[in-house]
Amino acid sequence: DIVMTQxxxxxxxxxxxRATINCKSSRTLLYSSNNKNYLAWYQQKPGQPPKLLIxxxxxxxxxxxxxxxxxxxxxxxxxxxxxxxxxxxxxxxCQHYYSTPPYTFGQGTKxxxx
Amino acid sequence: EVQLVESGGGLVQPGGSLRLxxxxxxxxxxxxxxxWVRQAPGKGLEYVSxxxxxxxxxxxxxxxxxxxxxxxxxxxxxxxxxxxxxxxxDTAVYYCVKGVxxxxxxxxxxxxxxGTLVTVSS
Numbered sequence: 434d435i436v437m438t439q440x441x442x443x444x445x446x447x448x449x450x451r452a453t454i455n456c457k458s459s460r461t462l463l464y465s466s467n468n469k470n471y472l473a474w475y476q477q478k479p480g481q482p483p484k485l486l487i488x489x490x491x492x493x494x495x496x497x498x499x500x501x502x503x504x505x506x507x508x509x510x511x512x513x514x515x516x517x518x519x520x521x522x523x524x525x526x527c528q529h530y531y532s533t534p535p536y537t538f539g540q541g542t543k544x545x546x547x
Numbered sequence: 548e549v550q551l552v553e554s555g556g557g558l559v560q561p562g563g564s565l566r567l568x569x570x571x572x573x574x575x576x577x578x579x580x581x582x583w584v585r586q587a588p589g590k591g592l593e594y595v596s597x598x599x600x601x602x603x604x605x606x607x608x609x610x611x612x613x614x615x616x617x618x619x620x621x622x623x624x625x626x627x628x629x630x631x632x633x634x635x636x637d638t639a640v641y642y643c644v645k646g647v648x649x650x651x652x653x654x655x656x657x658x659x660x661x662g663t664l665v666t667v668s669s
Contacts, residue, residue, distance in 0.1 A: 434609060473655045475592075482642055482659035483584075483592065494657060526592050530655050534597040534606035536582075541591040 435460050435529050439539035445547040452514040454542045456527035461507045462490070464531070471531035474503055474512045477541075478523045486525075487512065514544075522546060549573040549658045551643045556663030563633050567663060569626040569643030577601065577621035580646035580654055583628050585639040586662075595641070596628065600649035633667045640664050 436459040446452040462471045470490035475483035485494045487503035490510055500515040514521055527539040555567040569581070583595040596617040597606045605617050616629040626643055640662035648654040 477592075482661055484659075485655070485657040488655040488657075524591075528592075528594075528656075530653075533604075533651055534582075535594050535608050536597070537594050537608075538584075538592045 434535055435462075435531060435537055437527055437529060437537050437539040439525075439527060439542050441542060442540070443543040443545065445545045446514075446517045447547045448519065449516050450547075452517050452521070452544055454512045454525050454544070456505075456510040456512070456539050458508045458510075458529055458531075460531070462510075462529050462531045463507045470506050470510070471529055472503075472505075472510050473528050473530060474501075475526045475528065476521075476523045477526065483526065517544075517546070519546060549645060551645060551658060551660035553641065553643045553660045553663035556641065556665045558666045558668065559633055560669050561634060561667055563667075564629070564631040565633065565665060567628040567630065567641055567665070569660060571624045571626065571643075571645070574645070576619075576624040578649055580648055580651050581617075581619060581626045582644040582646060582656055583617060583626075584642045584644055584659075585637075586642070587636070587639040590639075593639070597646075597651050597654075598626070599651050604651055606651065630665070633665075635667050638665060638667050 440455045472490045474487040477483040491503040524541045550572045552570045582597045598617045618627045642662045643660040644656045645658040646654040
């Protein structure tokens with residue numbers, strides 16, 4: 434199975450500053466035939482189910498603010514929040530969907546306000 | 548609007564069994580893969596299982612495949628997860644999740660239910 438590893442485990446950023454979360458996979462998530470990276474990012478706030486933010490590594494889900502962006506390719510990916518707002522406090526997860534399941538998750542990154 | 552409503556959770560003794568259900572509405576249930584994901588209290592998300600649109604393909608986390616069985620009844624718009632030989636570390640909220648494809652390829656997961664809590668304790 435593909436192992437997903439996020440860093441850091443927790444992160445404190447000042448309001449209005451940039452937050453960057455990393456996700457590394459044990460195998461490439463880039464499918465050469467279509468040049469797509471099979472990676473998604475989710476946001477989870479306390480007491481709520483996860484919310485899809487990004488898919489295909491860099492495509493924002495409908496309704497997700499532009500301050501959220503995804504990048505990377507192959508085995509190394511990032512989620513960037515360009516100007517942190519108070520409502521962005523949450524735990525963020527990456528998940529691969531390369532080939533057939535199991536579609537494993539990263540361990541999560543807790544984002545707080547400094 | 549996509550709606551996914553899980554049920555069937557509760558308190559169960561170690562070694563016991565449960566069948567979780569997920570009632571789906573707001574979309575053509577028989578056209579999409581479905582997935583179960585769980586989350587132990589205070590812990591991260593754990594992939595459990597996926598089933599293709601017509602049930603022909605089923606997939607599991609390696610650590611769970613001997614005790615968990617995913618199924619679906621497209622005539623009832625309902626997804627199931629049969630869990631057996633339950634252990635305390637199976638205690639978690641179990642989420643029902645809808646994919647965007649029919650065959651567990653090119654599939655990501657935008658729609659999640661609120662989850663149902665399973666507590667395994669004597």
